[in-house]
Every structure is written in structure tokens, then in C-alpha cells.
Amino acid sequence: xxxxxxxxxxxxxxxxxxxxxxxxxxxxxxxxxxxxxxxxxxxxxxxxxxxxxxxxxxxxxxxxxxxxxxxxxxxxxxxxxxxxxxxxxxxxxxxxxxxxxxxxxxxxxxxxxxxxxxxxxxxxxxxxxxxxxxxxxxxxxxxxxxxxxxxxxxxxxxxxxxxxxxxxxxxxxxxxxxxxxxxxxxxxxxxxxxxxxxxxxxxxxxxxxxxxxxxxxxxxxxxxxxxxxxxxxxxxxxxxxxxxxxxxxxxxxxxxxxxxxxxxxxxxxxxxxxxxxxxxxxxxxxxxxxxxxxxxxxxxxxxxxxxxxxxxxxxxxxxxxxxxxxxxxxxxxxxxxxxxxx
Ligand code: HPA
Ligand code: ZN
Numbered sequence: 001x002x003x004x005x006x007x008x009x010x011x012x013x014x015x016x017x018x019x020x021x022x023x024x025x026x027x028x029x030x031x032x033x034x035x036x037x038x039x040x041x042x043x044x045x046x047x048x049x050x051x052x053x054x055x056x057x058x059x060x061x062x063x064x065x066x067x068x069x070x071x072x073x074x075x076x077x078x079x080x081x082x083x084x085x086x087x088x089x090x091x092x093x094x095x096x097x098x099x100x101x102x103x104x105x106x107x108x109x110x111x112x113x114x115x116x117x118x119x120x121x122x123x124x125x126x127x128x129x130x131x132x133x134x135x136x137x138x139x140x141x142x143x144x145x146x147x148x149x150x151x152x153x154x155x156x157x158x159x160x161x162x163x164x165x166x167x168x169x170x171x172x173x174x175x176x177x178x179x180x181x182x183x184x185x186x187x188x189x190x191x192x193x194x195x196x197x198x199x200x201x202x203x204x205x206x207x208x209x210x211x212x213x214x215x216x217x218x219x220x221x222x223x224x225x226x227x228x229x230x231x232x233x234x235x236x237x238x239x240x241x242x243x244x245x246x247x248x249x250x251x252x253x254x255x256x257x258x259x260x261x262x263x264x265x266x267x268x269x270x271x272x273x274x275x276x277x278x279x280x281x282x283x284x285x286x287x288x289x290x291x292x293x294x295x296x297x298x299x300x301x302x303x304x305x306x307x308x309x310x311x312x313x314x315x316x317x318x319x320x321x322x323x324x325x326x327x328x329x330x331x332x333x334x335x336x337x338x339x340x341x342x
Contacts, residue, residue, distance in 0.1 A: 003293060006300055007286055010093060010331055011331060012095060012310070013094070014096075014097045015217065015242045015314060016100070016273035017275065017277070018065075018101070018102070018275065020072065020276075021065060022277055023068050023069075025041075027081065029043070031071040035073040035074070051248060051249045061279070068278075070109070073109055073110060075116065079123050083127075085099075086129050087127075088284055093286075094285055095324060098315065104141055104149065117156050134161065134164050136163075139168065139169065139172035139177065140171075147180055150187075157187070157188070162189055162217075163189045163191055169199040174193055174208040175208050175212050177193075178212060181215075185214065190216050191215045191216050192217040192218065194219040194220055195219070195220055195221045197223070197256065203224075203227050210234065217239060217241075218234070220241070221234075221243070225262055235266075235269070238269060238312075240309060240310075241269065242273050244274065244275035245288070245292050246276075247280060248281055253295045254292045254296070260306075269312065272288065300336070
């Protein structure tokens with residue numbers, strides 16, 4: 001068994017995945033056509049070429065991301081894209097996904113909250129892949145809007161496991177959403193928030209997430225590594241960093257490899273995720289992991305450790321976690337046995 005096959009067949013979990021970032025250029029065009037939405041790009045090639053985001057990377061990426069999300073207009077659209085993504089997970093040997101969705105944009109475009117959750121659930125229930133939902137607030141919108149969404153989410157507590165924060169970080173510090181997080185914790189939701197890469201006040205934002213919001217995970221969170229105290233804090237509290245060493249069209253390869261190696265060496269709980277697989281050149285799990293493994297020269301044990309961290313950081317019952325971890329260890333042992341005997 002070579003490394004590629006080892007990674008392809010590895011039982012996987014993905015904790016940082018936006019369902020709106022799984023719509024392929026082909027699908028974007030089909031949905032734009034079906035829903036009568038006029039988008040600026042007219043062919044798959046034009047859409048793919050536009051994935052060279054340039055600078056500022058987060059803002060330009062988000063512009064593309066929201067343009068693609070804008071073609072989603074009905075529960076049927078949400079159902080179909082979720083079904084497509086979960087079919088991909090089967091091929092990727094992804095066993096468990098904590099799937100983020102952004103309700104605010106969907107509601108604005110006319111999908112009701114219940115319809116949105118029903119559509120996600122309809123696709124989830126027929127899939128062999130285990131999934132849980134994470135509701136993300138766009139941090140460039142208001143606290144009031146976030147509190148309204150939380151009120152709606154209270155009726156779907158069996159479906160939504162956690163709350164998150166995404167979109168434009170500049171000028172929107174985590175504490176803007178203190179009340180949303182406090183209320184969410186009281187209601188029993190798990191908590192995460194994006195701390196994106198290379199943002200102003202990145203270290204302070206990570207500190208706010210850990211100490212003010214009291215998150216259980218951080219999405220990305222690479223700048224935790226800039227502060228020895230925050231490194232200690234995430235280790236002590238078991239806060240998993242859901243890193244996404246994705247790369248854009250035109251990049252030489254995965255970003256942030258030195259940081260993820262340092263996380264591994266310092267026993268910081270970090271896992272590897274695709275974020276928005278149809279919007280980055282890194283695409284889906286096996287491809288992203290294989291290129292990260294090659295370029296970072298990570299061993300099979302090290303790749304297994306990242307995946308162990310994903311299952312440990314997931315919000316599933318301990319019995320299921322134990323079963324996944326056993327399967328993951330067995331996969332590593334088979335690889336080692338075959339390597340020793342070949
Ligand atoms: N960061 C912020 N907002 C997002 C992201 C991200 O990585 N993906 C989708 N929305
Ligand atoms: Zn993200």
C-alpha cells in the first residue's frame with residue numbers, strides 16, 4: 001500500500017466544511033439557469049479562472065463564495081448540493097462530517113429556516129455518512145440578526161449541534177457576538193468560531209474566542225501559534241484547531257505547512273479540513289491530505305495523528321468516537337504491516 005492509497009482508504013472526519021462551498025462551477029451555472037439568477041461568469045472555465053483570488057485573499061474569496069451561494073434559492077437546491085457533497089464523502093472514505101451552513105443569506109433569498117433544515121436533513125438521513133450541523137453567523141452582520149437566528153435554531157436542537165462564526169473578520173471581533181455565544185452555551189450548543197489567517201488583531205481575536213466566548217473549537221486558528229500562552233490554553237482546554245491547509249489556483253501548494261508541523265510537534269490538537277472544496281484548488285479530503293503529506297513530508301503516523309485529532313475534536317458520543325479511533329488505528333497498523341512485509 002503506498003501513501004496515496006493509505007490516505008485514500010483512511011477513515012476520515014471533517015470538522016470544517018461549509019456546505020455552500022461545495023457547489024461545483026458546473027452546478028453553479030445549472031442552478032443560476034434553473035433559478036433565473038444572473039451571474040457574472042458564463043462558463044465553467046470563467047468560474048474556475050476566478051478562483052485565483054489575489055489580494056486581499058479572504059475578502060476576494062468571500063466575494064466569489066457569496067456569488068456562488070446566491071444561486072441557491074430553494075429547499076430543493078440545498079437538498080441537491082448536500083446530497084452531492086455526501087456522495088463525495090462516500091468516495092473519500094469520510095465517515096463523519098460536522099457541516100456548517102450560513103442561514104442568514106438563505107433566509108434573505110426566500111428559503112425559510114425550517115425548509116432549510118428539512119432540506120439538509122432529507123439529504124443527511126439517506127446517507128451512510130454520519131453528519132451533524134453547525135450554524136454559522138456571518139460576523140459582518142449584526143448581533144441582533146444572530147440572536148434572531150438562534151431563536152429559530154432552538155426548535156431544531158436535535159439537528160444543530162453547534163454554533164459558529166464566519167465571513168469578514170476585519171472590524172468584526174468575536175466579542176461582538178458575546179451575547180449570542182452566552183445564550184448558545186446556556187441552550188447546550190457546542191461553540192466554535194473562525195479565526196482566519198493573516199487578519200488584523202488575529203492573536204487578540206483568538207484570545208477572545210478562548211477566554212471571552214469560551215469556544216470548544218476554533219476554525220483555522222493558526223495565529224494561536226504566535227502566543228505561547230494561547231498555545232497552553234488550547235492544549236489545557238482541549239480546543240481543536242480545524243486547520244485548512246487549502247491552496248488557491250496559482251499557489252505553489254498547501255499553505256501553512258510549517259505551522260501545522262509545529263502544532264503536531266507541540267501536541268496542539270489540530271486537524272486538517274477542506275473548508276470550501278469546490279472553491280479551492282485543493283478540492284476534497286484525499287487530494288488535500290495527499291499533497292499536504294507529500295509537501296510536508298509527514299509520516300503515516302503523523303497523518304493518522306491529524307485524523308485522530310479530528311475524531312477526538314468531533315462532537316459525537318464517546319462510544320462512537322472510540323469505534324472510529326479503533327478503525328483508524330487498525331488502518332495504520334495494516335499499513336505498517338504491509339510496509340514491513342513488502
Ligand atoms: N472564512 C470565513 N468565512 C468563510 C470561510 C472561511 O474560511 N469559508 C466560508 N465562509
Ligand atoms: Zn471556513
